[in-house]
Each structure stands twice: as C-alpha cells, then as structure tokens.
Amino acid sequence: MESNQFIKGSLTAIILKLLEDNSRMYGYEMTKAVRELTKEKMNITEAALYPALHKLVDEGLLDTINEMVDGRVRKYYSLTKKGKKEATTKIDALNEAIASVQIILNSKLAYE
C-alpha cells in the first residue's frame, strides 16, 4: 500500500495527534483508530508502531500506565507535558509539509 510509505514518515505526528485527541490510548486502539479514520486506506503495522512508541516514551514525550483489562495487562499511553508541546509542533510541521506537497501536486510546473 503506497499510503503506508507516507504513514511511516509521519507516524510520530499521527501518534501524538491521536493522544492529543483521546488523552490515553493503548497500542491496538491506535492501529484500529487509524484504520477506521482512514476507512481502511491506511494501516499502522505493529513493527512500525511499537518502536515509535518506545522511542517517544524514551524521549519523555509519552507516559505509560499499566492496567489489568479482561484478564491481561494493558499499557495505556498518554502525552506528558513535554509531549503536549511537541505534539503541536509536530502536527503543525506535518500540516505545513502536506500543504507544500499539495501546492506542488496541484500546480502546473514550468520550472527551468
């Protein structure tokens, strides 16, 4: 899926955006949310999601809390204070990048 290539580059911003809107989520919930929001056009793979989550926790942007749900331990991720600030920056940067790409795609270029 071509969109998966795109999602890889913007995964951090997507995770931060999801957590900004939902206060706390667990890993599977994030993959499901992306699938449902994009009507199955985009899919975050576990191989990409968990390394990104571990990295964000390590950088102090996310906090984790374990809870026992349905007989197993569920790890919930939420934004830290630093994460909230970073979320705004990353989402703005991604929006700007998308807008720039759209300008290029929508215009007829006569570049010499």
Next chain:
Amino acid sequence: MNKTTLTRNQLQQLTAFIESRGFKEPFVVMEILDHFACKVEEKLENSPNLTLEDAMHKAHADFGALGFSPISSTYYAYLKKKYKSIYNSQRKKIFTSWFYMPLLAVIGIIIYKAFAWCEINNYRHLFEINDVANSCFLLFFVSSAYLRTYSQDFPKKIDPIKSTILAVDVTLPIGLVFITPHFNKLSERGIAILGTMYALVFVYLCIRHISLHRTLKIAKKEIEETSNNYNNLVA
C-alpha cells in the same frame, strides 16, 4: 456484533503461542500479549467459525514477516536505555546530595590521610602494596561480587551492570595497582599524587556502586511486578 473477550484459558494458549515463537521473558510476553489478544479477538468477532488456533496464526501473520521481533527488540533496547538513564539520574542525585557528598568528601580525606600514613610507616602487608589500597580493592571486589549476585536473576539483555562492571570496577583499581610502586618507598610528591588518586577513585566507585544498587532495586521491582502478572496468568 457481540464483543469477543478471550477467556483465561485462551489467554494461556496465546501466551504459549508467543513463547513458542522464541519470546520467553515474561516482561516481553506481557508487552506483546494485549495487542496480540486484541487482534485475535477481532479475528474471532469477524469470523465466528474460526478456531482459536487459526485466529492466532492469522493475527500473527498481521504482525508482518518479522512477527513479534520488532516489538521485542525495541522493547529490550528501550528498557536498557531506561535503566541506564535511571542509573545516571541516581548518580546525579548522589552528586547533588547534601548527605552523601560531604560524607564522601570526609571519607576521601580519610583515605588520603590513611594512605599517606601507611606509606610513611611502611604498612604493606599484601603484594608489597599500601594497606589502604589493598583494603579499597578488597572492599570493591566484595561490593562488585555482591552487585553481580544481586543482579543474577535479572534478564541479561537489559542488565544495566553486566557490560560495565568489568570495564570500570575491575580495571580502574587494577590500573592503580600497576602504577603504584611495589617495593620502593614513595616520595612525598608520590604520596600526594597517589593518595589523591586513591581517594578520588574510592569516592567515584562508592558513588557508582550506590547508584548501581539503587538502579537494580528499581529495575528488579518493575520486572518482578510484570513477572507476578505473568505468573498469575499462566498459573
């Protein structure tokens, strides 16, 4: 559509499946389990006639060609980094502690004075080395051995002391032995230089061992909590 929730017995089968793929550490199994269980539940909801075995294989295939490996490897790396950063913050706490720093400064001065006194009075009972130096090495040898034993049942891949205990705690004192004259008496300047070095190394190793012990204590508590959850599930 009714929400499918896996039973305890089914979760045990999932745990066995994860372990059969080579992921045996309880904290890694627990990291994978919830996501895997959610996927299996989704498969069973979408195809009620599917057996648990088939649902597990389908869910596992969704994880990609590498299966659970990316989750486990990044989790190991994350934990190792986390414990290293806990170690650094504990060390910083001691460096800025109003209790430890004056205490260690006094101990450092005592080591220096005792080293000089032993050197002047020729107290060299083992390997012709200053007795204070010998006592320091013995103390750190015992302390290092204790730390090793304390972390014995700790998962090797995330052991915060395994890779450095030899590098620092053994080579640093041994290095000092090599530069200490074994037979000749030291000059006044030699006593001052070596006494200061012994005092500094002693204080540094004290800070290091206290920080390592605190880090291991925190890490062990976390690992034990996960292991208890795991044991409750599989028991």
